[in-house]
Amino acid sequence: MLEIDGLTKRFGPLTAVDDLSFTVPPGKVTGFLGPNGAGKTTTLRMALGLTRPTSGTATFDGRTYQQLPAPMRHVGAALEASSFHPGRTATDHAAMIAAGAGIDQARCAQVLDLVGLGSAAGRRVGGFSMGMRARLGLAVALLGDPQVLLLDEPTNGLDPEGIVWIRDLLRHLADQGKAVLVSSHLLSEVQQSVDDVVIIAHGRLVHASPLAELAASAHENRTDVAAADPEALARLAQDQGWTLTTGPSGTVLVGPTAAEIGHAAFAAGIELHQLATQRGGLEAAFLALTEGQGDIR
Secondary structure, three states: OEEEEEEEEEEOOEEEEEEEEEEEOOOOEEEEEOOOOOOHHHHHHHHOOOOOOOEEEEEEOOEOHHHOOOHHHHEEEEOOOOOOOOOOEHHHHHHHHHHHHOOOOHHHHHHHHHOOOHHHOOOEHHHOOHHHHHHHHHHHHOOOOOOEEEEEOOOOOOOHHHHHHHHHHHHHHHHOOOEEEEEEOOHHHHOOOOOEEEEEEOOEEEEEEEHHHHHHHHOOOEEEEEEOOHHHHHHHHHHHOOEEEEEOOEEEEEOOOHHHHHHHHHHOOOOEEEEEEOOOOHHHHHHHHHHHOOOOO
16 A cells, blocks of 8 residues: 655745645555646655655555565556667566566566567567557566556557556456556546546645546536625525535536526626536546646535
């Protein structure tokens, strides 16, 4: 299990990760989502000891990455698909990593087969496509048969067949009891394979829940509202038991239809300047979270 607790990273005046806390449990695929620049890669780098946090901790079953006696047997990570020597073959690259980690060389062929590179194991990495490099990075992450996997944008460079393949593989790994964290800036890329979602924006946590809970919330009525007297609108929402939050375009009411809001506002003598139903769906909910800096609940 991976536990992120109050993790913060500042680069001078820039706060890249801001008091971030969440858990990646075993037996589940967790989607780590947010726009480009949200702080996802910085978070993963801090978890792996590659970047020193300003404050907070990232621990694997209670130990930091540096405290693990054989890190690759506990944690597998694929952060980049380009950090390979172009003159080495896939087998040579995997063998070099395995030797440094004290892993049996026979495991190299097993993981290359597992990721679909068995027939290309003798080819030099310099001739690999981006998708093949992504597969090789995943093979290396799996060398130690780790219990926790951290994968940064693993579908980059994969064709549609490859995307389906990696979804099935992640599901298989979670079914083995592994904790899998998959980062992406697009919910649509991971929604068919994840169990839970952790969404961040500007380094801050804006939502964490099972995907099913986010999906249920995504189909609630959401209406953009602007009033001449915002305080009166807020009082009306409280009286009616409506959820009032902030979205990309301003005030959002969750629950009632536009017709219900218009009728209640007219009866209360509140002048409305805008009343527009938002498009629904998971992607719309994701955009509302990341652009509006607020939860949908």
